[in-house]
Amino acid sequence: MASLSHALSSPQYILPPPALIRRQALAPRRHLRRRAPAAAISAAIQWNRKPQLAGETPRVVVVTSGKGGVGKTTTTANVGLSLARFGFAVVAVDADAGLRNLDLLLGLENRVNYTAVEVLNGDCRLDQALVRDRRCPSLELLCISKPRSKLPLGFGAKALTWVVDALRSRPSGPPHFVLIDCPAGIDAGFITAIAPANEAVLVTTPDITALRDADRVTGLLECDGIRDIKMIVNRVRTDLIRGEDMMSVLDVQEMLGLALLGVIPEDSEVIKSTNRGYPLVLNKPPTIAGLAFEQAAWRLVEQDTMTAVMVEEEPRKKGFFSFFGG
Amino acid sequence: MTSMTKALSLLPFQSIFPQIISIRDVKGWNSKTLQSFRLDSRWLRRTRGDSRPLISVRASGDALDSSGDSERAGDGTPVEVEGNRLDLERKLGSFRELGNALPPAVLVIKRNSVSKFAIALYIAFAFLAIAARQIMLKKKNHHQGSVADLVRRGQLRSDRRGISKPMKYDDPFNNPFIKFGKGDSTIEMFGKVYRLASVTLTKEQQSVHQKRRSRAYQWKRPTIFLKEGDPIPPDVDPETVRWIPANHPFATTASDIDEDVAQHNVYQKHGVPFRVKAEHEALQRKLESLQSEQKLNEVALDLNNIRDFERPFKTSMKPQDPEPNSSANQQNGLLTLKSDEETGTSDGESFSGELKKY
Numbered sequence: 001m002a003s004l005s006h007a008l009s010s011p012q013y014i015l016p017p018p019a020l021i022r023r024q025a026l027a028p029r030r031h032l033r034r035r036a037p038a039a040a041i042s043a044a045i046q047w048n049r050k051p052q053l054a055g056e057t058p059r060v061v062v063v064t065s066g067k068g069g070v071g072k073t074t075t076t077a078n079v080g081l082s083l084a085r086f087g088f089a090v091v092a093v094d095a096d097a098g099l100r101n102l103d104l105l106l107g108l109e110n111r112v113n114y115t116a117v118e119v120l121n122g123d124c125r126l127d128q129a130l131v132r133d134r135r136c137p138s139l140e141l142l143c144i145s146k147p148r149s150k151l152p153l154g155f156g157a158k159a160l161t162w163v164v165d166a167l168r169s170r171p172s173g174p175p176h177f178v179l180i181d182c183p184a185g186i187d188a189g190f191i192t193a194i195a196p197a198n199e200a201v202l203v204t205t206p207d208i209t210a211l212r213d214a215d216r217v218t219g220l221l222e223c224d225g226i227r228d229i230k231m232i233v234n235r236v237r238t239d240l241i242r243g244e245d246m247m248s249v250l251d252v253q254e255m256l257g258l259a260l261l262g263v264i265p266e267d268s269e270v271i272k273s274t275n276r277g278y279p280l281v282l283n284k285p286p287t288i289a290g291l292a293f294e295q296a297a298w299r300l301v302e303q304d305t306m307t308a309v310m311v312e313e314e315p316r317k318k319g320f321f322s323f324f325g326g
Numbered sequence: 327m328t329s330m331t332k333a334l335s336l337l338p339f340q341s342i343f344p345q346i347i348s349i350r351d352v353k354g355w356n357s358k359t360l361q362s363f364r365l366d367s368r369w370l371r372r373t374r375g376d377s378r379p380l381i382s383v384r385a386s387g388d389a390l391d392s393s394g395d396s397e398r399a400g401d402g403t404p405v406e407v408e409g410n411r412l413d414l415e416r417k418l419g420s421f422r423e424l425g426n427a428l429p430p431a432v433l434v435i436k437r438n439s440v441s442k443f444a445i446a447l448y449i450a451f452a453f454l455a456i457a458a459r460q461i462m463l464k465k466k467n468h469h470q471g472s473v474a475d476l477v478r479r480g481q482l483r484s485d486r487r488g489i490s491k492p493m494k495y496d497d498p499f500n501n502p503f504i505k506f507g508k509g510d511s512t513i514e515m516f517g518k519v520y521r522l523a524s525v526t527l528t529k530e531q532q533s534v535h536q537k538r539r540s541r542a543y544q545w546k547r548p549t550i551f552l553k554e555g556d557p558i559p560p561d562v563d564p565e566t567v568r569w570i571p572a573n574h575p576f577a578t579t580a581s582d583i584d585e586d587v588a589q590h591n592v593y594q595k596h597g598v599p600f601r602v603k604a605e606h607e608a609l610q611r612k613l614e615s616l617q618s619e620q621k622l623n624e625v626a627l628d629l630n631n632i633r634d635f636e637r638p639f640k641t642s643m644k645p646q647d648p649e650p651n652s653s654a655n656q657q658n659g660l661l662t663l664k665s666d667e668e669t670g671t672s673d674g675e676s677f678s679g680e681l682k683k684y
Contacts, residue, residue, distance in 0.1 A: 116592075119591055119592055120583065120588040120591055120592060121583075121588070121591070121601055122587070122588075122591040122599045122600030122601035122602070122603075122604070123599055123601050123602065124599050124602075125591075125594050125595070125596075125597075125599055126592055126594070126595075127595070128599075152551075152583065153551035153568070153570060154548075154549070154550055154551040155583060155585075157547075157549070158585070159588070159592070162588075162589050162592040162593070163592055165592075165593075166592050166593050169593075170595065171595055188551065188568070191547055191548055191568075194547070195547070215539070216543065218539060219539035219540070219542060219543030219545070220543060220545050222536060222539055222540065222543075223540075223543055223544070223545040223546065223547075224545070224547050238518075238520075250523065250525065250526060253525065253526075253527050254526070254527065254531075256535065257527065257531055257532050257534065257535025257536070257538075258532070258535075259527070259532070260525060288515060288516045291504075291515070306525060307524065307525050308522040308523060308524050308525060309522070309523055309525060310513065310515075310520035310521070310522060310523075311520060311521055311522070311523045312518055312519075312520055313512070313518070313519040313520060313521055
């Protein structure tokens with residue numbers, strides 16, 4: 001443990017050498033073996049009350065990761081819809097100019113007629129380009145461009161800043177949240193997405209490739225002045241963690257040094273919901289990943305972080321009467 | 327019963343009698359070992375170790391068939407015994423002796439009445455256990471699709487059995503799949519029990535990580551994008567320049583967008599959008615110019631004027647003679663902004679409604 005923290009603090013290593021990470025990750029963790037003092041359940045799950053909105057509105061949150069395929073768009077869709085279900089006005093912005101997907105996840109792909117590019121060109125007004133979700137009317141979607149249209153590279157950041165300013169001063173009142181779905185990489189799309197943001201949600205998976213990218217992106221965000229960065233660890237498999245085959249959430253947190261907004265377990269329902277265009281949080285009956293997204297949205301509202309993570313217990317041994325079907 | 331057991335005890339020897347017996351033994355075979363083939367304690371004692379004989383009794387229809395087989399001898403190799411009739415009778419006689427020596431199973435049972443009672447008890451217990459298991463499984467299957475299943479699936483709470491109103495999943499503050507443990511340290515979610523492990527990251531560790539990153543990553547957000555080879559403008563920090571390869575297939579640094587107009591468009595809250603308004607005004611100007619040249623009724627009947635307002639959407643027909651000063655070209659000349667021409671068709675109703683105001 002000490003060697004890892006030393007490696008992280010030493011300037012020559014951006015991240016510890018991979019071999020060290022692997023050894024640390026696969027080595028038995030003492031703090032996991034040892035029973036931690038019982039944390040209150042409220043540290044992991046909030047329940048039976050409406051979340052209290054903290055901070056100035058609109059809160060402009062960019063959902064980013066650096067690496068592709070870790071679940072940025074899924075997170076944006078589900079957290080956005082959860083916020084809308086909590087009763088907050090949300091505008092979800094797909095800042096991926098060339099490869100937008102947020103409309104697919106929300107099931108709104110057939111209703112996107114205008115994008116921010118049309119607003120800039122004067123083909124429509126901003127309120128006409130916002131697509132309202134019929135399931136949760138307080139959620140609106142804005143795509144920055146159509147897949148084939150070209151936006152000049154240096155212009156995206158300015159345009160998105162204007163859009164957020166315009167939303168701030170719209171007649172129906174500013175939205176509570178503007179969630180910006182950032183494209184993968186750190187190129188022009190990333191620069192466009194982070195330009196108007198005040199806070200960031202970093203999505204990562206518990207593997208070393210995603211962690212390296214996440215660390216770099218965190219550094220860039222901090223250089224840009226975004227200090228409020230929280231982390232969502234996605235696609236966590238508690239069975240693999242129990243077998244020491246996957247880094248635990250606490251390992252990830254130790255490597256990145258970021259506050260935890262949520263832990264999303266691996267769930268086969270995610271791909272099903274993507275296929276249906278029906279976000280997880282609307283599933284009936286609820287799914288475990290949808291529930292985790294809901295809890296992450298809860299903490300985002302309250303600017304709260306996780307103080308405890310859930311560790312899967314050993315399955316109960318079957319008793320004598322299990323032979324009789326009990 | 328007794329007759330049947332006697333018949334069973336004799337049956338193997340009678341059926342084997344006319345046939346040739348081949349016995350395989352890893353240790354070899356001779357007639358002495360055959361004679362000692364008895365299930366007595368000495369034999370059992372001998373077979374406890376490694377020298378457990380593998381005995382296979384092979385029957386063949388004709389003794390002459392196996393007469394040509396060469397006798398294989400030696401340690402560890404199977405030996406096929408082929409003997410003359412006398413040897414065979416002698417061996418089978420020893421088998422008969424063995425059969426006579428073994429008492430029938432019924433007699434063995436009769437010998438000890440206590441063990442008989444125990445066996446009966448065991449059999450009865452086994453029947454009872456099987457019956458109980460069947461009843462339990464039947465009971466379990468019988469409840470499939472019942473209200474208990476609804477409770478198990480979370481549709482109903484166990485404490486809400488009498489309430490006919492089903493639980494709504496629309497309520498994000500109430501999830502029936504979550505059950506809290508008694509000690510406030512365990513949660514049962516979706517059938518799995520989780521315990522809580524406290525987060526160990528401290529504020530000091532967070533600040534250490536921030537310092538590490540600030541040393542590792544020196545970055546300024548690029549504000550200007552230039553093609554490789556372009557000169558840097560004088561008032562621009564070189565660190566904020568992002569260089570794009572000149573042959574990049576997708577990225578474009580050329581911007582023909584009037585930024586003031588674009589910003590005004592974004593901030594526009596009411597009224598007709600800029601471009602739609604410009605198109606409308608251009609058409610109106612053209613109409614006015616036509617009206618000034620000719621009378622209105624003539625305009626309505628003049629085919630040339632009608633053709634001016636037609637849009638060439640019938641691509642399958644032969645293209646008509648191109649007109650050098652068509653209205654479409656004039657519109658393109660007026661507007662400098664580029665846009666995807668596929669857009670703007672679906673919300674045409676709202677736009678046409680607003681155009682009627684003018």
